[in-house]
Amino acid sequence: MPYAEDALQILKSRGYRITQPRRKVLELLERAETALSPYEIKDLLDSAGERVDTVSIYRILECLEDNHLIHRVLTSGKVHKCDLSNEDHCRLDQEDHCHHNLICRSCGAIEEVHCPGLSPLEANLGKQAGFTIETHHLEFSGLCRKCS
Amino acid sequence: MPYAEDALQILKSRGYRITQPRRKVLELLERAETALSPYEIKDLLDSAGERVDTVSIYRILECLEDNHLIHRVLTSGKVHKCDLSNEDHCRLDQEDHCHHNLICRSCGAIEEVHCPGLSPLEANLGKQAGFTIETHHLEFSGLCRKCS
DNA sequence: ATCATTGCAAACCGTTTGCAGCCTT
């Protein structure tokens, strides 16, 4: 459950250090229901009195992304915490961790969807075009349960 | 077939003017097999002796995108010509023209895929999460026929 | 004590804005 703590332990096990700025960013991401841009993270931390330098936020996000602890929303570039309840989810050896997002256009809430792989339909699209599909990126936009 | 000419006629019919810069950009896009960034377009035009100001390229691309004559690749932000052979493809009243891309990671070639709508699998994903899906963005990356 | 990590300053780069002048209609 505690996303921030889990993420910090994973980082530690991989030789990274547990620092205050990293903890502050992770705890913010733990609270956030929506995806956030680096600047939004900066502002939210500022207004909470938790001062972290903008540059550090960029570097921390890069580190978290490298370690599959956050992912980026393609259509906005914002970042969102990964679901760490699935053991394999943040493994480093899988280049393409296959999950997708349901993004509410009204409240911005993000729900993570575990992908069961290419559907027959999708596989067929590639085959028709003589294309060998390696990875795919998929995002849904719509209304979440509360907003619809 | 002649993408640039078709696009110019569509623009004209919508009250836009046919100008040299627009023609130059469209003819470049017609030749391009891969998606291009604004700066790549600028450089390619320069080396062809066809000088168009960077700012104009931005404004022309914005116009073309507004009119559904080009589309943007989500994972790179680059633009690519739309397939205009389909009559409805660049209509203005359809907010979400549903097509997707097969992008070759080796040569960058882009193939456009006409989307038959949400697959049962996709529709089901949304339903499970209580999500009303309105639009979706899908990109495939892999190897095209030549590169595989 | 060591070295990863942070904070600050400044550079960087793609993009946007304002405005005068040009060119299509």
Add this chain to the structure above:
DNA sequence: AAGGCTGCAAACGGTTTGCAATGAT
């Protein structure tokens, strides 16, 4: 002739880099 469109200059804003200081191990 009118006004949409372009080109130039300059501003803008998010991101990156270099380096000294800090702090986790």
